[in-house]
Amino acid sequence: MRTVVIGGGIVGLSSAYALAQRGVDVVVCEKGSIGSGSTERAAGGIRAQFSTPTNVDLSVASMAVWNTFEERFGTDIDYRKTGYLFLARAPETASALEQAVEMQNERGVPSEILDPEVAREHCPGIDPEKFVAATYSPTDGFADPHLALQAYARAAADAGVDVRTKTPVTDVLRDGDGSGSRGEGRVTGVETPDGRLEADYVVNAAGPWARRVAELAEVSLPIAPKRRQMVVVDPEEPVPETDPLTIDLETGTYFRPERDGEALVGGHLTDSDPDRDPDGYDRGIEFDWAADVLETASEWATYFGPESRIKRGWAGLYAVTPDDNAILEETVPGLVTAAGFSGHGFQHAPATGRIVAELIVDGEASLVDIEALSSDRFETGVERVEQNVV
Ligand SMILES: Cc1cc2nc3c(=O)[nH]c(=O)nc-3n(C[C@H](O)[C@H](O)[C@H](O)COP(=O)(O)OP(=O)(O)OC[C@H]3O[C@@H](n4cnc5c(N)ncnc54)[C@H](O)[C@@H]3O)c2cc1C
Known part of the structure; x- marks a missing residue:
């Protein structure tokens, strides 16, 4: 065949x-x-x-491979399991997260709901006053x-x-x-x-x-191409390498640690065009977008004060469905x-x-x-x- x-x-x-x-x-x-x-x-x-x-089932089945990737493929993919931390500002968002955690737990995922103050144990730089709830799962992370x-x-x-x-x-x-x-x-x-x-x-x-x-x-x-941008930032305060990938669901901004205190910062603020030509889009970042995303992140994460410096960035395409x-x-x-x-x-x-x-x-x-x-x-x-x- x-x-x-x-x-x-x-x-x-x-x-x-x-x-x-x-x-x-x-x-x-x-x-x-x-x-x-x-x-x-x-x-x-x-x-x-x-x-x-x-999506949870696809993740669980995929994680079985990611967890054993080096044994299977002989390559260290720099898989860092520092977790994902989702943050909710509105009660409706918090309640949707709670329902999701219940469903995830039924499928064997060790996610949990946290008070934002407690969430700081995982990510010390967040401002807990901005949020009403958080969810965290220690088996989430990122690889190269x-x-x-x-x-x-x-x-x-x-x-x-x-x-x-x-x-x-x-x-x-x-x-x-x-x-x-x-x-x-x-x-x-x-x-x-x-x-x-x-x-x-x-x-x-x-x-x-x-x-x-x-x-x-x-x-x-x-299926439509949607342009997404991200930047590598040298923050005012170093982002600990143990921090999770942390997302403010309401503003859509997120960051995760890189190495040596740097962070990758992104978000879906100004970059949506479902009819974009996948061959002819701008692969660089827009200055206004970068400034906007960093300012938004600085409002809820102390790392990204005014002395933060954008080192480089790029854009790519999501392939999105309705x-x-x-x-x-x-x-x-x-x-x-x-x-x-x-x-x-x-x-x-x-x-x-x-x-x-x-x-x-x-x-x-x-x-x-x-x-x-x-x-x-x-x-x-x-x-x-x-x-x-x-
Ligand atoms: C900024 C950004 C951040 C992201 N972060 C994450 C993340 O943290 N986690 C995550 O899971 N995903 C993330 N994604 C999404 C992830 O990159 C994609 O979902 C994934 O790479 C899709 O892989 P793919 O093989 O389907 O597509 P692609 O990697 O796009 O591969 C498709 C290939 O098809 C080729 N092709 C197209 N047309 C033809 C043709 N006619 N003939 C021959 N070849 C053709 C193209 O050249 C291309 O190489 C992110 C994406 C972006 C842009």
Whole structure:
């Protein structure tokens, strides 16, 4: 059985690796270089504190891999488990966090609700007066996306995957009805500038380009690129390396420690444009955005006083869906979609790759119940919005 995976980001490579492990002949087509999409621009956050059961299950299944990554792949990905700390200002936000923690605990996640004063034990720099509640989970953390991606790329190649960079997929082929019109039947392969590749399955792991790739197969998917920026800051007060990734849910600003007291700071203040062209966006930061995000962070975290200095920054693209949850399914016969991860695709890649392999080899997913991630939710109206968006 042959599968073509479109996209050499972490989702595509994790899928290719899992498929090869299950005995599938795999070709990865990547139009640029490995990681040239969103993966190399991610913050590396890994957490189980989500508000929907499916996202928590994807996290738990992925963490089983992240926790043993070095043993499995021989690469230290600098996984630092300092936890995630969510902070709520409004009672409604606090109550949503409480419900989420209850659901997370039922699924084995050791998250807890904390008084903001107690939360300072984890993150001494927050101003507890600003918040009414916090949640913390000690098994959350972050790792280096570049190292993880390269490890998957190596493991995939070692398992026999044919990884082709500078190979854009220009068309996705489907069986016709014999009338000569463009086919709407089973997917049969892809076109590339180097020629046609026939395949039993094609995987759309094209991240922010996934809507365009779906269109090549005459499929419409609600996945939009959304630009996100982040900056590395030399703060006025050093951020302890033991601090969690800390988020003020109401302003959407967050930070996490880097090394030597520096911090990575981000937030969704001024940067949303769902129709952005994934090939032609500004990869640098806007000064106004950086000033705004740092000032907002300084209002609730003492580290970021006026002497803080922005060292560098970058922008990347989230691939967002209307409910901030991925689409993971066989969309039409032979076409598996694994995209629209809405800012959590790095951390969910290990489980996603295995599920893609299950869909192709077994015909159904068993690692996690992914019914909630099928694209028909947008027609039937049963979508459940992910609340804990960072
Ligand atoms: C600023 C920022 C911070 C983030 N922080 C986090 C975080 O803390 N934790 C987390 O889990 N996630 C985070 N994310 C999200 C994460 O980066 C993505 O969800 C994840 O990288 C998606 O991986 P992917 O493989 O689906 O997509 P990508 O890495 O974008 O890979 C898709 C690939 O497909 C290729 N491609 C597209 N079209 C074609 C074609 N026609 N033919 C061939 N190849 C094609 C592209 O070149 C690209 O390399 C962040 C994202 C950004 C931008």
